[in-house]
Amino acid sequence: MTMPPDLRYAAEHAKGFMPSGEGLALFHAALKYGGQGPICEIGTYCGKSAIYLGAAARQTGSVVITVDHHRGSEEIQPGWAHHDPTLVDPRFGKMDSLPAFRTAIAAAGLEDEVIAVVGQSGRVAGLWNTPLALLFIDGGHSEEPVTADYEGWAPHVMEGGALVFHDIYPDPSGGGQAPYRVYLRALSSGAFKEVGGEGSLRVLERVGPGI
Template identity: 80%
Template sequence: MPMTMPSELLYAAKHAKGFMPHEEGLALYETACHYGKLGPICEIGTYCGKSAVYLGAAARQAGSVVVTVDHHRGSEEIQPGWAHHDPTLVDPRFGKMDSLPTFRSTIAAAGLEEEVIAIVGRSERVAALWNTPLAMLFIDGGHSDEPVTHDYEGWAPHVMPGGALVFHDIYPDPADGGQAPYRVYRRALESGAFTEVAQTGSVRVLERVGAGI
């Protein structure tokens, strides 16, 4: 039975800065409500916290916690000169992107500071130190081949049996979007360690069923 997201958190998620379509965000929330009962949730790619609101709302419902990992300097597609660049996120002191202050405001305004824990650093560096089994892993960081591959190789082995690996921006047709996440998603399926259990828009939910990754 689908869970109902509290109205104040729905409002916070809808009005947060970010790229997550609401229908996909609700699917993320329902997935996290289900799998979050098994343990912690991890998000790779925080940006300004929009998806972390959906995940944090689910963590509260499930009695879990969300760890969200990002260096907050922005992935390739949001740098100056690219289509998704937001000049309001540039720190003028350093001339670099910095989404961390906006993320903190988003989570504080949503009242989710107890449920959402930020780790500021590069995904592969943090993954090398990580050893906690994950009930759900959401990969939504950089969308070119190298970062998506690092996110998968560094974090997917930590998904517990029966846990979920969730990808965003999966486009089988190249005309719809970039192919790096799709290639890594296919790699996860072909490993035999995961089987697909749900999809909504560009969100794909895979459940861990085997050991080989």
């Protein structure tokens, strides 16, 4: 199956940092695994990757739960390279990507497929008990948040389901190393094997216990 042109256009023009090739790889991973159950995304930002996932959810009859506090990860705060001043709420002086996300998902026509959960990933994970067909980890990229996302959410990936990481850079000159270290931890656990990837995106399949 291919991604519908209107949804691909919506994804490519939404705010975010995912290259088109990686987004399409995410879409195809969600197509492959989404029919087994719900899809969960950690790190929503403005909805770019949620559109890729939502397009697959529509075709597989699945649903996407996307979790984010919408106050921005470290790398998009003021003074950092990826900061977008248009996302600052002047009333509170804080980042707020939720309005941009809602606009992007509504414009794409995916409000039935994509469900936003607004809150800290770890707090939400502590309440979660539904097996996941696919988990996409793309939240905070420093050591503490990416480790917490893995520890809180990876145990919920069903056997035969997928764990997908973004921003995996084996060479430190390419980017931060925290997601790469957690990706290696997942592989060394014996619970996952790598089955695909594109650019900095890595797709792992759960093959057993051991997380």
